[in-house]
Amino acid sequence: MPLICTGTIGIDTVFAPAGHAERVLGGSCTYFCAAASFFSPVRMVAAVGGDFPSEFRDVLSSFAGVDLRGLETRPNSKTFAWGGKYLQNMNTRETLFTELGVLAEHPPTVPEAFADSRYVFLANSHPAVQLNLLSQIRGKPTVVADTMDLWINTAKADLLVLLRKTDGLVLNYDEAELLTGRSNSVAAARHILEMGPRFVVVKKGEHGALLAHRDGLAALPAFPAEFVVDPTGAGDTFAGGMMGWIASTNAPDPASFDTIRRSLAAGTVVASFNIESFSLDRLRTLTRSELDTRIRQYADMVRIP
């Protein structure tokens, strides 16, 4: 069943304890779609500028399941660029620079051919933009959104409208606290359920995630990774694995508690591969069989025997 993602494509510069990478392919939509494509075809809606390197386009094309018909190229604009630095423990990062480029312009349009998408992921962006993109999809798709502190602080009214139209929200622990004023993640997640979504995933980076669903709670540790090169894209590949899995199920209720739990295991594991390298380097060589093996390992690691 068709899955669509709207978000950013970026040119990233990353400094990490293990090394650095300059002007490599990144962005929320990039990471999401690459991750999702292991489980399901995925439609990308994003914009880049005239400076977008053709090699990056080739990388995107190399993920066979990614449909690039929604990738807009704006010859007179610049691609979004971001630079960041991770500190020793990898949990804290500093933004070094942000060049908005196309992100400062009108959002990309959802192609007519994508309007029948049944699963929608709205990567982090102004909630009014997310609502506008969602309005271009026909019918009643399963909708999951991401957000960030900036929109909670500056566009909360729009965000609350969006939440009433979503099945699920994924956000970081700090953002959940900011949105609800509750520092306990269970209390914060339960509070968000009252704002509309059927489920909320509170991401805690290397500490895993909490799922609060109207039908129950689940706690998921991260995959215990020994060698982390670059955490960039961990949250987006987590969401991509999750949504790709959901879209692959053809379940009568794609947002049921058990389906979401299984999907989060898939997301956790794709993210654990992604952080083994800069950019999409690891995902480019990853196979579905490697993924399935690690998903089984993960399920066994968290099981109480």
Add this chain to the structure above:
Amino acid sequence: MPLICTGTIGIDTVFAPAGHAERVLGGSCTYFCAAASFFSPVRMVAAVGGDFPSEFRDVLSSFAGVDLRGLETRPNSKTFAWGGKYLQNMNTRETLFTELGVLAEHPPTVPEAFADSRYVFLANSHPAVQLNLLSQIRGKPTVVADTMDLWINTAKADLLVLLRKTDGLVLNYDEAELLTGRSNSVAAARHILEMGPRFVVVKKGEHGALLAHRDGLAALPAFPAEFVVDPTGAGDTFAGGMMGWIASTNAPDPASFDTIRRSLAAGTVVASFNIESFSLDRLRTLTRSELDTRIRQYADMVRIP
């Protein structure tokens, strides 16, 4: 099979966002033994001063499985007292005061009647004291130790001798990093395995725990607790539930990977009850049936369906 714990009994004063408690019963051995007693009889070896209130002795006696023959009362000494304050997010605490009292004197003696203990938990203390206490146990018991940054910094040689005599070590994430110089918890835990123990439990508070065992890795989230009153004793009740469970199994190999994993679920759940109140208030009313129910809930929450 008999389980023994050596550690502290304290008079605690705790300030937390939910309230405060002055001069209440605490200490590592107290929390450990109360928690362990839900699963197995447990022998306490600890010292208190002449100021130790008789009501506190009654509380200890109310845990039917706790054998108090190793509780030394020193009429001319003072009981260890500790004051601490938790900040809003409960992950950070400040020590307000420490009155060592009996802890500055010679350690308590293991009664001859306890020398046949088959399971030994050495709560946090100078590793030379831990080694001395261990030397009073006959035969080849299953030994698990706790430690802290102070001993890693000041008594590392003794600690390394102790590690070669233990089956398992439980310690906080920060301490694992300090002991090994590795900031990644998986790498740190694997390094500790090379120092002697068959298994290491890296505790991460509200983020759960990592188990590194010679036979595999496991990741355990904390029980998602919505109402936390006082985190004091969380680590000790976790260890108590773990060791009480292990002692209850009569398994031919009590430190096998699967037994330790099951025991950590028990420890996680006892700790989740303990933090619902100050001191032992919640554990005093807790029943084995409530525990078993939550252990089943926990196992279901972490399962990938």
